[in-house]
Amino acid sequence: MNIARVDLNLMVYLDVLLRERNVTRAAEQLGITQPAMSNGLRRLRELFGDPLLIRTSDGMTPTERALELQPLIREALLAMEKTIQPKEDFVPESSQRVFRIMASDYAESTLIPMVLQKVRANAPNVTLDILTPSDVSFHDVEQGWVDMAINRFASLPQSFHQLRVWQDDFSCVISKDNPILKNFTLETYLESQHIWASKTGMGVGVGVNPEDVQRLGWVDEALAAAGKKRKISVFTRHYQVAMLLSAQNDLIATLPSRLAEMERFNTKIAVVPPPFEIPSFDLSMAWSPLLHHDSAHQWLRQIIKSINNCQ
Structure with missing residues (x-):
C-alpha cells in the first residue's frame, strides 16, 4: 500500500481509540463529533482489513491485530511529534557540544585563545577541536562536518556564509x-x-x-x-x-x-x-548554509563577533 494514499489523521484516531476503547470519549478528546469518529473507525477497519475494536460485554475490546498495532502507532506518532517540535535553544551552561574549527596558524595564535576564554566562561563543558588548513577541504565545511573555517580567503564557494573578524596590517x-x-x-x-x-x-x-x-x-x-x-x-x-x-x-x-x-x-x-x-588583509570566518540557522552555531559566531567588537 502506498502511504501517500493513506490519511495519516487516521493513525491519530486509532491511537486514541485504542487508549480510550470508547468511541464517544475518543471523539471528545480529539474535539470531533461522534459520527466523525465512527466514520474514522470504519475507514480504519477497511485500511487494516480487521475490525480492530469489537463490542463485548466489557465494552470495546481490541482485536489481536489492534494490540499488535498499538505500540507501533504510538511510537510512530511520538517520533512525528518530536520531528515537528521547534528545536530547543542552545543552552551554553549545560551543553557538551564539540565545535570543530579550521583555523590558520595566524588565527590559532591570535584569535582562538580569546575565543576559548569566552567559551570556557560561558559554556564550561563545550569542547573546541582546532584543525589546520591541511586537515580540511571546502567540501568538509560545506557538508557541515567542520563547523567553521577561520582564515584569509582569496575565494570561497558561492554558497558559503562569511563574516570579517578583523583587519590587520x-x-x-x-x-x-x-x-x-x-x-x-x-x-x-x-x-x-x-x-x-x-x-x-x-x-x-x-x-x-x-x-x-x-x-x-x-x-x-x-x-x-x-x-x-x-x-x-x-x-x-x-x-x-x-x-x-x-x-x-x-x-x-x-x-x-x-x-x-x-x-x-x-x-x-x-x-x-x-x-x-x-x-592590509582581512581575517574572516566562513561556514556552511547547513549550519547557518543552528542555534549553537549562532552562539559561537556571536562569541567571535564580540571579540572583534572589544578590540
Whole structure:
C-alpha cells in the first residue's frame, strides 16, 4: 500500500481509540463529533482489513491485530511529534557540544585563545577541536562536518556564509642585536636575509618556489609591485617558528601585526613598521548554509563577533 494514499489523521484516531476503547470519549478528546469518529473507525477497519475494536460485554475490546498495532502507532506518532517540535535553544551552561574549527596558524595564535576564554566562561563543558588548513577541504565545511573555517580567503564557494573578524596590517620582527635597527630603510631591508611564513590555503601544502612571487603572498607581492625582491633564507608554515627564528640577529620576519604584538614583552626582539607599504588583509570566518540557522552555531559566531567588537 502506498502511504501517500493513506490519511495519516487516521493513525491519530486509532491511537486514541485504542487508549480510550470508547468511541464517544475518543471523539471528545480529539474535539470531533461522534459520527466523525465512527466514520474514522470504519475507514480504519477497511485500511487494516480487521475490525480492530469489537463490542463485548466489557465494552470495546481490541482485536489481536489492534494490540499488535498499538505500540507501533504510538511510537510512530511520538517520533512525528518530536520531528515537528521547534528545536530547543542552545543552552551554553549545560551543553557538551564539540565545535570543530579550521583555523590558520595566524588565527590559532591570535584569535582562538580569546575565543576559548569566552567559551570556557560561558559554556564550561563545550569542547573546541582546532584543525589546520591541511586537515580540511571546502567540501568538509560545506557538508557541515567542520563547523567553521577561520582564515584569509582569496575565494570561497558561492554558497558559503562569511563574516570579517578583523583587519590587520604587517610589522617587522627583528632581533634587538641586529644593527639594521639603527638605519631601517627599504634598502637595508632588501640587503638583509628574511623569514617567509604563510599557509593560508586549504588542503595539503606543497613546496614553495622562491621565484613564484604570485604565490608568496602579500609581502612579496607588495615588493614586486615596486620592482623589488627580498632575500628569503627560511620558508616556514608556522608564524610562531618565524618569531623564534627572528631572534637570530641577521634575520627579519615580516608578520601580521596582531601576531607580532604578542612578542612586545620579549626583551630579545623589536617590533617595527615595515619600510614600505603592504596592503592590509582581512581575517574572516566562513561556514556552511547547513549550519547557518543552528542555534549553537549562532552562539559561537556571536562569541567571535564580540571579540572583534572589544578590540
